Amino acid sequence: MGIVQTMTIRAATTSFVLAVALAGCANTDTGTDQLDSTTSPQMPSxxxxxxxxxxxxxxxxxxxxxxxxxxxxxxxxxxxxxxxxxxxxxxxxxxxxxxxxxxxxxxxxxxxxxxxxxxxxxxxxxxxxxxxxxxxxxxxxxxxxxxxxxxxxxxxxxxxxxxxxxxxxxxxxxxxxxxxxxxxxxxxxxxxx
Known part of the structure; x- marks a missing residue:
């Protein structure tokens, strides 16, 4: 395997890992917002x-x-x-x-x-x-x-x-x-x- 191919695979892998991490953070924020809105008790009228x-x-x-x-x-x-x-x-x-x-x-x-x-x-x-x-x-x-x-x-x-x-x-x-x-x-x- 050549140096260029190894660097391309590493760059692709790093990009993939970074994309998954960002997606996970985005999902965590959305889930937290949804959790907060459904679990926080509403004040009675x-x-x-x-x-x-x-x-x-x-x-x-x-x-x-x-x-x-x-x-x-x-x-x-x-x-x-x-x-x-x-x-x-x-x-x-x-x-x-x-x-x-x-x-x-x-x-x-x-x-x-x-x-x-x-x-x-x-x-x-x-x-x-x-x-x-x-x-x-x-x-x-x-x-x-x-x-x-x-x-x-x-x-x-x-x-x-x-x-x-x-x-x-x-x-x-x-x-x-x-x-x-x-x-x-x-x-x-x-x-x-």
């Missing part, structure tokens, strides 16, 4: 965070069964905003929540009994039942559309029905404290049955 804050306060603090151990074993949320929830009329009068909102509320439900979205309170209500008047020892919850206030807080009305003469309806004041939506009080009348 503001609406989901507001509803989650209201649900936690309503079920774990303000409901008639908030004492430990709670008698509430299930939370049924009316699927769609129910503008009269603070008045204990918890039929939805707005379109159903989108699937992302429902999934986010479910993901933010740590500490709550299992939740399920229902189209109508009648689906799970059982007024003749002894104890809680809702299937599975549950409660039915309605949530109003969030209303932003001039002071930066948001009002979310909530109603919880747990039987014939069992329920609570009120409007929460929710404030963003250090990046977390937190119930800081109530406004307007509180209805307790």
């Amino acid at each position: 503001e609406q989901s965070q507001l509803y989650s804050a209201a649900l936690h306060q309503l079920v774990l603090v303000d409901s008639p069964f908030a004492k430990a151990p709670s008698a509430v074993k299930y939370v049924y949320i009316v699927d769609g905003a129910a503008s009269r929830s603070p008045e204990l009329v918890i039929d939805a009068d707005e379109p159903p929540f989108d699937s992302d909102t429902k999934n986010e509320i479910a993901a933010l439900s740590d500490g709550l009994p299992p939740i399920e979205f229902i189209t109508s309170p009648e689906e799970r209500a059982d007024p003749g039942r002894v104890g809680l008047g809702v299937e599975n020892d549950g409660v039915i919850v309605g949530l109003t559309p969030a209303q932003r206030q001039d002071d930066g807080t948001v009002h979310v009305g909530a109603g919880l029905w747990c039987g014939m003469e069992c329920g609570i309806g009120l409007t929460y004041i929710i404030d963003n404290i250090d990046g977390t939506w937190t119930v800081t009080g109530t406004t307007g009348p509180v209805i307790i049955s």
Whole structure:
């Protein structure tokens, strides 16, 4: 083999190795970008965070069964905003929540009994039942559309029905404290049955 042929083979081999290395780097960068976009958790929507804050306060603090151990074993949320929830009329009068909102509320439900979205309170209500008047020892919850206030807080009305003469309806004041939506009080009348 001649010197020219050896140099040509070495140059070709070096070029090939360099091309493979560059292609590998390019693939690694693309794979990393794709990995980052699919594995980085997405922040839940503001609406989901507001509803989650209201649900936690309503079920774990303000409901008639908030004492430990709670008698509430299930939370049924009316699927769609129910503008009269603070008045204990918890039929939805707005379109159903989108699937992302429902999934986010479910993901933010740590500490709550299992939740399920229902189209109508009648689906799970059982007024003749002894104890809680809702299937599975549950409660039915309605949530109003969030209303932003001039002071930066948001009002979310909530109603919880747990039987014939069992329920609570009120409007929460929710404030963003250090990046977390937190119930800081109530406004307007509180209805307790």
